[in-house]
Amino acid sequence: MAAKRDPGRACGALAALMIIARELAELFSANDDITLFVWDHSPGWPVLHCTDNVRELIGYSKEDFYSRRVAFIDIVHPDDVERVSEEVLAGLQDQTSSSFSHEDYRLLRADGREVWVADTTMVERDEQGVVRYMIGYLLDITTRKNLELALLAERSQLQMVLDGTRLGSWDWAPQHNTLQVNQRWLTMYGLDDNPPQVSVALWESLIHPEDREGWHRALQMHLSANTPFYEHVYRIRHTRGHYLHVLDRGKVVEWNSAEPVRVAGTHTDISKQRQAELDAREAARSRTLFLANMSHEIRTPLHGILGLASVLASTELDDYQRQLLETIQESGDYLLNTLNDAIDISRADQGKLEIKPSVQSCDSLLTHLQSLFGEQARRRSIDYQVERGDGVPEWVLLDKSRFLQIAVNLVNNAFKFTKIGFIRVTLSWHNDVLTLQVADSGMGIEDTEKVWNVFEQESEESMHPKPGGGLGLGIVRSLVQLMGGLAEVQSEPGFGSTFTITLPVAATEPAMAASKGLTRLPVYRILVIDDNDVNQLILGEMLSSLEQVYVATSSAEMGLQVLQSQEFDVVFMDIHMPDLDGVEATIRIRQQALKQPYIVGLTANAMPTMRQRAMAAGMNAYLTKPFRLTEIRQALTHVHELTYRKS
Numbered sequence: 181m182a183a184k185r186d187p188g189r190a191c192g193a194l195a196a197l198m199i200i201a202r203e204l205a206e207l208f209s210a211n212d213d214i215t216l217f218v219w220d221h222s223p224g225w226p227v228l229h230c231t232d233n234v235r236e237l238i239g240y241s242k243e244d245f246y247s248r249r250v251a252f253i254d255i256v257h258p259d260d261v262e263r264v265s266e267e268v269l270a271g272l273q274d275q276t277s278s279s280f281s282h283e284d285y286r287l288l289r290a291d292g293r294e295v296w297v298a299d300t301t302m303v304e305r306d307e308q309g310v311v312r313y314m315i316g317y318l319l320d321i322t323t324r325k326n327l328e329l330a331l332l333a334e335r336s337q338l339q340m341v342l343d344g345t346r347l348g349s350w351d352w353a354p355q356h357n358t359l360q361v362n363q364r365w366l367t368m369y370g371l372d373d374n375p376p377q378v379s380v381a382l383w384e385s386l387i388h389p390e391d392r393e394g395w396h397r398a399l400q401m402h403l404s405a406n407t408p409f410y411e412h413v414y415r416i417r418h419t420r421g422h423y424l425h426v427l428d429r430g431k432v433v434e435w436n437s438a439e440p441v442r443v444a445g446t447h448t449d450i451s452k453q454r455q456a457e458l459d460a461r462e463a464a465r466s467r468t469l470f471l472a473n474m475s476h477e478i479r480t481p482l483h484g485i486l487g488l489a490s491v492l493a494s495t496e497l498d499d500y501q502r503q504l505l506e507t508i509q510e511s512g513d514y515l516l517n518t519l520n521d522a523i524d525i526s527r528a529d530q531g532k533l534e535i536k537p538s539v540q541s542c543d544s545l546l547t548h549l550q551s552l553f554g555e556q557a558r559r560r561s562i563d564y565q566v567e568r569g570d571g572v573p574e575w576v577l578l579d580k581s582r583f584l585q586i587a588v589n590l591v592n593n594a595f596k597f598t599k600i601g602f603i604r605v606t607l608s609w610h611n612d613v614l615t616l617q618v619a620d621s622g623m624g625i626e627d628t629e630k631v632w633n634v635f636e637q638e639s640e641e642s643m644h645p646k647p648g649g650g651l652g653l654g655i656v657r658s659l660v661q662l663m664g665g666l667a668e669v670q671s672e673p674g675f676g677s678t679f680t681i682t683l684p685v686a687a688t689e690p691a692m693a694a695s696k697g698l699t700r701l702p703v704y705r706i707l708v709i710d711d712n713d714v715n716q717l718i719l720g721e722m723l724s725s726l727e728q729v730y731v732a733t734s735s736a737e738m739g740l741q742v743l744q745s746q747e748f749d750v751v752f753m754d755i756h757m758p759d760l761d762g763v764e765a766t767i768r769i770r771q772q773a774l775k776q777p778y779i780v781g782l783t784a785n786a787m788p789t790m791r792q793r794a795m796a797a798g799m800n801a802y803l804t805k806p807f808r809l810t811e812i813r814q815a816l817t818h819v820h821e822l823t824y825r826k827s
Contacts, residue, residue: 224251239290257286370419479784487718569608573687589652598622614685709739
């Protein structure tokens with residue numbers, strides 16, 4: 181038989197409820213953030229009682245609830261009603277517990293704003309377990325929840341960024357030695373199919389054995405606050421067995437009494453970049469080897485051509501023969517300049533071009549440019565002028581060879597494209613800035629933006645054919661930039677071009693200038709060691725013109741034997757010889773207890789590594805073929821200067 185509801189008992193329960201509500205209200209009055217509700221468990225959860233701060237929480241008064249104009253379910257956010265209802269139902273059905281907690285949910289204030297609350301509800305039952313009412317303690321957590329949601333949104337956005345940039349992220353708590361990683365971190369190393377228990381020990385086990393010590397050292401340096409951030413590149417093993425090159429970056433994001441509490445960072449797979457670097461190095465090595473071989477193969481016969489032309493120039497020639505000879509020399513010089521430019525471009529790409537300023541005479545520079553191109557201009561009926569502008573000092577600090585390389589390339593370029601008219605070279609100076617200007621009346625340039633690019637020339641459809649390989653202006657720009665200057669061009673097709681080079685160059689005093697050298701050299705005892713008969717002939721003629729006496733041998737072994745029996749002041753040593761090369765021969769000479777000669781290395785290899793190897797072996801000087809008579813004279817002058825200083 182169904183139990184009947186006793187009105188007297190109901191009234192007594194309600195009176196008791198009011199007493200409890202008042203006591204609870206007094207208890208929680210010290211914390212205005214907590215609002216107490218007493219609900220009937222009937223549909224809609226009518227409010228039987230609530231504390232005075234209810235208006236501050238949701239904007240409704242107590243009377244709004246007591247009059248049943250507003251039920252509690254009316255102020256629960258529509259998106260949260262279903263979940264909150266399920267939690268209430270589950271809590272009421274659980275006879276073993278007298279309370280339950282909700283997940284955070286939202287209430288709608290009277291003005292429409294949302295309020296986040298944390299709700300812990302107590303269930304009051306009678307002796308038969310029938311629910312009499314519910315008492316809820318609601319804490320306003322809106323501020324905290326908004327911060328959590330903002331942080332969650334920020335983390336979500338960060339994760340999207342990490343996913344987009346394909347970064348694996350890690351978060352490590354050193355004090356607890358716990359590690360958290362994102363999905364991308366697992367995927368990078370093939371761990372996503374069967375995710376293991378992620379730990380620092382697992383991380384370390386994946387690192388290449390040769391890289392672990394460096395990784396640990398870099399990480400500890402940062403954890404000890406010796407570096408502002410942690411960054412290291414190392415190899416990590418993929419589950420398939422291969423290794424990835426990883427850029428690992430991180431930072432301590434939380435400290436506690438100088439101890440790191442939390443460290444976060446990212447992994448970037450740089451395997452492709454590292455392979456590209458290796459490929460680039462190999463390509464550069466192959467290119468350098470090719471240039472070295474090409475240089476040697478071209479310079480050797482070129483030395484014969486220019487050297488024999490120089491010898492022939494000292495003989496009796498008629499005008500026509502001399503003109504032919506000058507054409508040979510001009511063509512050989514052009515080929516040599518092109519070869520030097522190709523090597524210098526390779527050096528520039530590798531950052532190995534060097535600038536060595538020294539005291540130079542501006543008059544000497546201008547005279548050199550005049551004599552170098554004067555005869556060519558005369559033959560072609562071109563008005564070629566080399567002018568010195570106002571304010572140019574007598575002496576400047578300048579890398580002569582690099583400056584002349586710039587000037588010669590610009591003038592060569594002008595001669596290429598000027599059939600008639602003029603070429604004018606002007607040197608000026610103001611406020612420690614040296615300006616070189618080369619103007620011509622040639623065909624002009626249609627696209628001045630590309631003129632400095634290596635291998636870029638006027639197109640086949642341009643106004644005139646285009647000789648040359650397109651190297652000269654490219655190396656000009658590289659040299660000018662290396663010297664801290666600026667290269668500019670102004671041109672109009674059909675009306676010529678003007679190239680302007682500005683370089684930071686300081687003036688100096690004549691007292692700092694180098695001596696002009698000897699007018700007459702002493703006669704030295706000279707040994708020539710070269711397996712090439714043509715090279716012996718060329719060097720022999722040069723030495724004879726300097727009134728020197730020499731002995732020649734055709735191998736390094738023979739040269740060493742001669743040195744055992746005779747004393748020599750100077751040895752001109754070819755570096756590339758069969759059986760025993762010049763470098764090894766020099767080492768043996770330096771090891772022997774004999775009068776040590778001044779050794780000048782001769783080679784067709786123009787690469788810096790060969791010079792370094794030769795000088796390290798004990799050579800005193802180094803000349804690259806094809807060399808000039810002036811270079812031989814300079815080497816012998818240096819011998820005299822060394823002898824004078826020793827005495």
